Amino acid sequence: MGDEELKQEVHQYVEDVWEDVVKDIESLVAIRSVEDMGNARPGMPYGPAPYEALSEALRIASRLGLDAHDCEGRIGYADLEGDSPKQIATIGHTDIVPEGTGWHYDPFKVTRKDGFLIGRGVLDDKGPTVLSLYAAKYFVDKVAATGRRLPYTLRCILGNNEETDMRDVEWYIENFEQPEFLFTPDADFPLICGEKGGYSATIRSGRVSDVIVDFDGGTVGNAVAGEAAAVVRASAASLPAAERIDVEEAGEGLARIVAHGIGAHASTPEGSINAIGLIVDYLLQNGLCGEGEREFLELERLVFGSTDGSTLNIAATDDLFDPLTCIGGTIRTKDGVFEQTIDSRYPKSITSDKITAEVGALCEAHHCSLTVDLDMVPFYTDPAAEGIQTLVRTYNEYTGRNDQPYTIGGGTYARHFKAGGAFGPNDPHFPMPYWVGAEHSADEGFEEAQFKRALEIYIVSIARLMELEF
CATH class of the missing domain: 3.30.70.360 (Alpha-Beta Plaits)
Known part of the structure; x- marks a missing residue:
């Protein structure tokens, strides 16, 4: 399939599934998944509500046709098995910061207003995590239709402790093989290749x-x-x-x-x-x-x-x-x-x-x-690496830009892995209106059109990563 045919098919897929995407974002936003160590217990190491959100994300993954696994409540993952056990992976998180004050909308009920979704976690990171699962669903459907497996296993890692100590991903690294390449949809485009x-x-x-x-x-x-x-x-x-x-x-x-x-x-x-x-x-x-x-x-x-x-x-x-x-x-x-x-x-x-x-x-x-x-400690990935360039090239094709990878002061899951970066969905070139809050702020929200474009970028990027030699 040529690039343009792939992009047209992906665009139609996103339009077809979009209302389901929004419903699944709503189901996660409804859970106040703030770390609660006072009520932590075996199987719920960060508290009952974070575990509830992780479980909901795993239910979504399973419903979408992925092989979902709960790792003692610490973290989860969902696979589409490929010809090789080597993995191309995404990682998002289902925990949130507290809602704080100053909201004009219910923080735990998604509000759709003027083409935007408002709610705690819509942008950081429940919305993007749902996008990663629907990106994988595209390939689930493709494999089912063609009978041809992907060259590599596609894994969606579902974190649950990103906003505090990232103990979830530290445990994961100690217990699982690293993906060959990974991106986290928990930052800005075009791509973050280093973090302070x-x-x-x-x-x-x-x-x-x-x-x-x-x-x-x-x-x-x-x-x-x-x-x-x-x-x-x-x-x-x-x-x-x-x-x-x-x-x-x-x-x-x-x-x-x-x-x-x-x-x-x-x-x-x-x-x-x-x-x-x-x-x-x-x-x-x-x-x-x-x-x-x-x-x-x-x-x-x-x-x-x-x-x-x-x-x-x-x-x-x-x-x-x-x-x-x-x-x-x-x-x-x-x-x-x-x-x-x-x-x-x-x-x-x-x-x-x-x-x-x-x-x-x-x-x-x-x-x-x-x-x-x-x-x-700070980390830095070579921006000339083939996987990094594949993601940035895809972003630039969709936006008509010529942007390059860059470094940030924030800390994302990407810093824990051997190869990859943080990849959208927020785009500084498309600022949000004054009444929409940023991540960690009151009235946190994001534009549906930007979410849709990000989902298309993620699917096409994964398809291209699958063609690389790892």
């Missing part, structure tokens, strides 16, 4: 409770906090107004200060406004802190004083990656101690040890402590 290092840590204050009774902000560590609140010992009526700040009574002698920022993914903080940083500034400007609390807040000012790490003495860049980013993610009050998480995406020109040394020294100077929670 990922570093997260927790800053803990000394014991403080003089004026600030409670300080809580952010939903996850890998996102700029869009909302934050602090309860202080003060009269709300005596506190001044401020931009993006609301002040309200919180009981006798107490006031609640609520900040409204602009959230963003930790890897792309440009244009964001961190709500925790807004409250830090408000508390210091109005003297709403004791001496011990002031030390912590002054350190917080350094955390929120930049997003390139310059105020923490860790700014860095190199010829492969964009400059380092560093944001404050969540703050919580636990037993009279404040716990502030930080998230940094770093290039090859700096190490995690250097970051720890610099931030740790600032913490010590402010009588705080630092604990490293996660460190993933």
Whole structure:
């Protein structure tokens, strides 16, 4: 079959199955599959709801004709067996970040509006995961119609712990042979061939409770906090107004200060406004802190004083990656101690040890402590590799562009595998309207037309990968 005939057939297939695709996205979005380690148990290692979402994805895969397997609730996969046991694979995930605040639509019910789908996980990553399964279904139908098996086994890996620690894929790598080539539909087009290092840590204050009774902000560590609140010992009526700040009574002698920022993914903080940083500034400007609390807040000012790490003495860049980013993610009050998480995406020109040394020294100077929670070193794949070029060429054919592979600050499943990259479905060349949120944001959504095109690109790309020598 020639390229144009293949593309025409694939286009018709996508049109024929599209309403089924949307229904399956709806079934996954309806599950609030946020990690819940407090209720984890054997067979449900990340909690009942993530397991429910994984099980639903495996049911979809099985219904579509794939050979589906649940790996102790840790992760799943679904195969279309080929002539060779060598695999071409995709990997998506069914877990999500918490919904947070600020939604105008039900986060767990897909809303179709003006050609867009809205709901938590629509873009990250339940929608794209469903696309990967329907890409495989195209080949299931093709094999059934022709009786000719694919040259390689096609495997759809279904992750379940991507948004937190990626323990799912670490377990998978330890227990299964690696695919010859893999892509994850969990990023942007044209293709991501390298990712910065990922570093997260927790800053803990000394014991403080003089004026600030409670300080809580952010939903996850890998996102700029869009909302934050602090309860202080003060009269709300005596506190001044401020931009993006609301002040309200919180009981006798107490006031609640609520900040409204602009959230963003930790890897792309440009244009964001961190709500925790807004409250830090408000508390210091109005003297709403004791001496011990002031030390912590002054350190917080350094955390929120930049997003390139310059105020923490860790700014860095190199010829492969964009400059380092560093944001404050969540703050919580636990037993009279404040716990502030930080998230940094770093290039090859700096190490995690250097970051720890610099931030740790600032913490010590402010009588705080630092604990490293996660460190993933940078990775980089040769953009000239045949598999990478096959994907990018297919994307460019569908869009009329001449784009090249690039590197990012985010962390995807691709970094764990020997060959591959992160491949759409989001396309920065087609920005979304103001009322549609990005991944990890309120009103998360994506355009159906872009989803359809991505599905066509995935199917044609897989067909071409099957023709390569691995």
